[in-house]
Amino acid sequence: MKPRAPRRTVAADPDRELFAQALDELVGAVLVLDDQLRVRAASHGAAEVLGFEVPLGGSAATLLCGDRPKRPFAEALASGVGFQAVIPRPGRPGDASGEQVRVRSIPLGGGATTQGWIVLVAAVAGDDDAPELFHGLWTRDPRMKEAFRIIEKVAAEDFTVLIRGETGSGKELVAHALHARSPRHAGPFRAINCAALPANLLESELFGHVRGAFTGAIKDTPGHIQLADGGPLFLDEVAELPLELQAKLLRVIETRTVLPVGGRDPMPVDVRVVSATHRALRAEVAAGRFRADLMYRLRVIPIRLPPLRERPADVRLIAGKIIDELNQRGRRRIESISLAAEAAMERHEWLGNVRELRNALSYAFAIGEGSVLELGHLPPEIAATDPGGAEVTVVAEAAVLDPELTPEVRRIRDALARTAGNRDRAAKLLGWSRVTLWRRMRAHGLDAS
Numbered sequence: 001m002k003p004r005a006p007r008r009t010v011a012a013d014p015d016r017e018l019f020a021q022a023l024d025e026l027v028g029a030v031l032v033l034d035d036q037l038r039v040r041a042a043s044h045g046a047a048e049v050l051g052f053e054v055p056l057g058g059s060a061a062t063l064l065c066g067d068r069p070k071r072p073f074a075e076a077l078a079s080g081v082g083f084q085a086v087i088p089r090p091g092r093p094g095d096a097s098g099e100q101v102r103v104r105s106i107p108l109g110g111g112a113t114t115q116g117w118i119v120l121v122a123a124v125a126g127d128d129d130a131p132e133l134f135h136g137l138w139t140r141d142p143r144m145k146e147a148f149r150i151i152e153k154v155a156a157e158d159f160t161v162l163i164r165g166e167t168g169s170g171k172e173l174v175a176h177a178l179h180a181r182s183p184r185h186a187g188p189f190r191a192i193n194c195a196a197l198p199a200n201l202l203e204s205e206l207f208g209h210v211r212g213a214f215t216g217a218i219k220d221t222p223g224h225i226q227l228a229d230g231g232p233l234f235l236d237e238v239a240e241l242p243l244e245l246q247a248k249l250l251r252v253i254e255t256r257t258v259l260p261v262g263g264r265d266p267m268p269v270d271v272r273v274v275s276a277t278h279r280a281l282r283a284e285v286a287a288g289r290f291r292a293d294l295m296y297r298l299r300v301i302p303i304r305l306p307p308l309r310e311r312p313a314d315v316r317l318i319a320g321k322i323i324d325e326l327n328q329r330g331r332r333r334i335e336s337i338s339l340a341a342e343a344a345m346e347r348h349e350w351l352g353n354v355r356e357l358r359n360a361l362s363y364a365f366a367i368g369e370g371s372v373l374e375l376g377h378l379p380p381e382i383a384a385t386d387p388g389g390a391e392v393t394v395v396a397e398a399a400v401l402d403p404e405l406t407p408e409v410r411r412i413r414d415a416l417a418r419t420a421g422n423r424d425r426a427a428k429l430l431g432w433s434r435v436t437l438w439r440r441m442r443a444h445g446l447d448a449s
């Protein structure tokens with residue numbers, strides 16, 4: 001087994017380390033601020049509660065309250081009185097785990113001249129973040145739980161549901177959940193991926209065809225819509241449906257009949273349409289690629305699944321469940337995840353969401369040995385363990401932690417760190433061309449030479 005990665009990857013300043021340890025010993029999770037409300041010292045306990053290494057010198061108000069419209073704690077600090085509050089756990093932009101922290105500020109120096117502050121931080125154990133399992137979907141995230149409650153409510157009725165979420169975020173599981181909870185659950189679950197077939201094949205798959213409709217149409221063949229009669233029809237990646245088929249689908253929904261390719265007589269059908277897409281349909285409509293009337297028909301009940309990177313607590317939770325599953329297979333038993341591996345997993349963007357997480361863990365399970373899942377066992381794009389590994393990790397750490405960086409700079413740095421500076425792969429990660437990456441880097445004053 002490889003030696004365990006050191007707990008902290010940022011080269012520690014000896015003073016900082018000394019004060020951090022002293023504070024840990026004395027009070028636990030705490031920040032020390034100067035009169036300008038800049039963080040001058042932070043204990044390791046504070047980093048643990050907040051979930052990231054606290055950057056020194058930055059504004060505490062920004063650190064704790066970000067740029068949320070309501071910042072009672074930031075205001076209280078600025079006004080100079082001691083204050084206690086429960087605030088959302090600060091994190092990266094868009095990071096809405098639903099976790100909360102209790103903060104208490106104590107002014108230093110008496111009277112009108114506050115010389116600084118001690119801010120105590122503590123994790124709040126909310127009931128909100130208890131793990132929940134819903135038809136194969138694990139989560140601690142309040143927004144996911146809200147989606148489950150909506151599913152419970154609408155499953156019993158024949159509402160038309162549109163599920164929106166990135167690839168691998170659980171759309172198909174949600175469609176199954178809707179089916180399982182519907183009065184039609186005895187019927188088959190029919191799914192068709194609108195992105196997987198060329199238009200002409202898709203048309204005949206969906207709507208069916210009659211004998212002689214085209215070369216090779218040797219007999220009348222029902223399509224998925226007809227086969228789904230009495231049950232649900234799951235249209236995956238519905239935004240990819242070509243415009244002319246959108247018109248045909250709209251007619252099915254409006255008239256409750258289907259006309260097979262080459263057919264003359266529409267046949268009555270009774271289907272419940274559940275569709276899914278990773279795209280914003282509204283934007284597709286605005287771009288002229290999707291019919292507005294069909295959008296309104298499909299998204300009677302919209303359900304949105306937040307991406308995994310916005311659910312950091314779910315990364316740990318679901319990773320644990322997947323590891324349990326892998327352990328069942330017997331070749332190896334993983335009992336724990338090293339801190340470095342866990343940190344890398346929390347930092348990763350998971351563009352492939354839970355599917356990517358599952359693949360990464362299967363990889364780690366196969367590649368590594370022993371009872372601890374180490375950083376080096378993870379796929380390179382997650383671990384970024386290249387020869388220049390130490391330096392690369394520092395960049396990644398800084399990219400996540402420095403609140404002064406714009407989100408785009410952070411994303412660029414993060415992508416470069418994860419690919420050990422390989423521009424081609426970084427551009428791919430970002431979904432950009434190499435030239436775009438170069439241009440964006442130059443625009444931000446990053447070394448683009």
Ligand SMILES: Nc1ncnc2c1ncn2[C@@H]1O[C@H](COP(=O)(O)OP(=O)(O)O)[C@@H](O)[C@H]1O
Nearest residue numbers: 136137138166167168169170171172173354355
């Ligand atoms: N919240 C979750 N908990 C456990 N497994 C999940 C969760 N979300 C997705 N998965 C798993 O991730 C994979 C991708 O899910 P899927 O529903 O096919 O995503 P999508 O249809 O959005 O691409 C599947 O193996 C699924 O079981």
Ligand SMILES: [Mg+2]
Nearest residue numbers: 168171172236
């Ligand atoms: Mg899918």
